[in-house]
Amino acid sequence: MKKSNASKLTLSVHAGSVGDPLFGGVVTPIYPSAAYNYEAEVRYPRYYNTPNQKAVVEKLVALENGEDGLVFSSGMAAIMTSLFAIVKAGDHVLFQNDLYGGTHHAALHELERYGMEYTMADITDLKSFEKYIRPNTKVIYVETPSNPLLKITDLKGVARLAKEYGIITIIDNTFASPVNQNPVDLGIDIVTHSGTKYIGGHSDICCGAMVSSKKLTEQIRQSALHFGGSLDAQTCYLVERSLKTIVLRVQKQNENALAIARYLEKESRVANVYYPGLKNHPGHAIAKRQMPGGFGGMLSFEVKTNPDKFIKKLEYIKRAISLGGVESTIAQPVKTSHAKLTAAERKTVGIKDSLVRLSVGIEDTNDLVADIRQAL
Numbered sequence: 001m002k003k004s005n006a007s008k009l010t011l012s013v014h015a016g017s018v019g020d021p022l023f024g025g026v027v028t029p030i031y032p033s034a035a036y037n038y039e040a041e042v043r044y045p046r047y048y049n050t051p052n053q054k055a056v057v058e059k060l061v062a063l064e065n066g067e068d069g070l071v072f073s074s075g076m077a078a079i080m081t082s083l084f085a086i087v088k089a090g091d092h093v094l095f096q097n098d099l100y101g102g103t104h105h106a107a108l109h110e111l112e113r114y115g116m117e118y119t120m121a122d123i124t125d126l127k128s129f130e131k132y133i134r135p136n137t138k139v140i141y142v143e144t145p146s147n148p149l150l151k152i153t154d155l156k157g158v159a160r161l162a163k164e165y166g167i168i169t170i171i172d173n174t175f176a177s178p179v180n181q182n183p184v185d186l187g188i189d190i191v192t193h194s195g196t197k198y199i200g201g202h203s204d205i206c207c208g209a210m211v212s213s214k215k216l217t218e219q220i221r222q223s224a225l226h227f228g229g230s231l232d233a234q235t236c237y238l239v240e241r242s243l244k245t246i247v248l249r250v251q252k253q254n255e256n257a258l259a260i261a262r263y264l265e266k267e268s269r270v271a272n273v274y275y276p277g278l279k280n281h282p283g284h285a286i287a288k289r290q291m292p293g294g295f296g297g298m299l300s301f302e303v304k305t306n307p308d309k310f311i312k313k314l315e316y317i318k319r320a321i322s323l324g325g326v327e328s329t330i331a332q333p334v335k336t337s338h339a340k341l342t343a344a345e346r347k348t349v350g351i352k353d354s355l356v357r358l359s360v361g362i363e364d365t366n367d368l369v370a371d372i373r374q375a376l
């Protein structure tokens with residue numbers, strides 16, 4: 001896959017999109033074949049090498065500055081396949097402790113069953129995080145910005161630390177999107193995404209992806225064809241179409257989220273605002289360095305009014321789980337991602353009952369601010 005100096009706006013439209021050689025159409029045709037002539041290259045959907053899968057991968061690889069990648073049927077398929085392709089029984093995985101709920105749950109319920117060890121540790125101070133590295137640590141797994149408090153992990157620092165010990169690094173880059181943050185540039189080995197969020201971008205596709213070097217991608221592909229979480233041609237086509245507007249969408253989401261965060265900061269009916277684009281956010285300086293595209297479309301805040309009544313009164317912002325769509329959505333972590341935690345556990349991770357998490361869409365900035373103001 002060719003590295004290009006073109007801007008992400010250009011790459012999002014053109015990279016990987018081959019057009020129609022038969023009739024001269026400008027978009028990639030949908031190739032639904034599950035049976036291919038084996039005299040040429042042996043192609044098969046579960047081998048992750050069909051034309052529509054390749055179109056998506058080439059676009060993502062161009063946007064993430066990687067060498068190769070794979071597209072999956074969900075974010076969890078991308079994450080678990082990448083992890084399980086690298087680790088084996090006897091290995092130790094070191095996770096940062098702010099993890100997406102599904103990943104947290106998977107670590108708790110799968111790793112030890114397969115004879116692997118794991119630790120979840122605070123990563124805000126890398127010096128104390130380093131103490132959790134064991135002789136058998138194979139992978140350091142991070143996620144930044146994190147859910148739902150938008151904590152920032154220093155990716156360059158993590159990559160440097162991991163290289164010192166010969167450890168492979170994996171990141172869940174879902175919240176940032178490939179538009180805002182490219183972990184490969186900072187030395188991270190494997191980038192994973194829930195494509196269900198910003199990559200799909202319209203709240204109507206479930207998919208996932210990983211991007212890495214050619215070597216690691218091939219290692220992961222060998223396991224991926226056993227685990228079988230491949231994506232079909234029709235959905236690949238929709239993902240390719242979605243990716244053509246990802247830069248425009250995310251730029252608008254960055255702009256809206258920053259404006260809303262700045263408004264909320266001054267709003268007397270709101271207690272704390274968590275957004276890495278705000279100067280008083282503890283990770284602001286690092287975020288500014290490692291997120292050149294913008295601070296993202298996710299933010300959370302604590303309301304002083306009743307959070308349930310506040311959400312009900314919103315007109316445009318819909319109550320929904322998931323994130324990254326063109327429509328703004330809002331959720332209470334206490335009722336969704338962190339419902340399984342006890343009140344005491346929530347207190348230790350800093351999630352109050354009054355916390356709401358906003359996924360900012362591409363609507364007009366003033367309409368969104370006005371909607372929040374009237375609901376408060």
Ligand SMILES: *Cc1c(COP(=O)(O)O)cnc(C)c1O
Pocket residue numbers: 074075076077100102147172174175193194195196197206207208
């Ligand atoms: C949604 C999400 C996932 C899981 O993705 P699925 O597509 O639902 O499998 C993983 N990580 C993060 C940060 C997510 O938001």
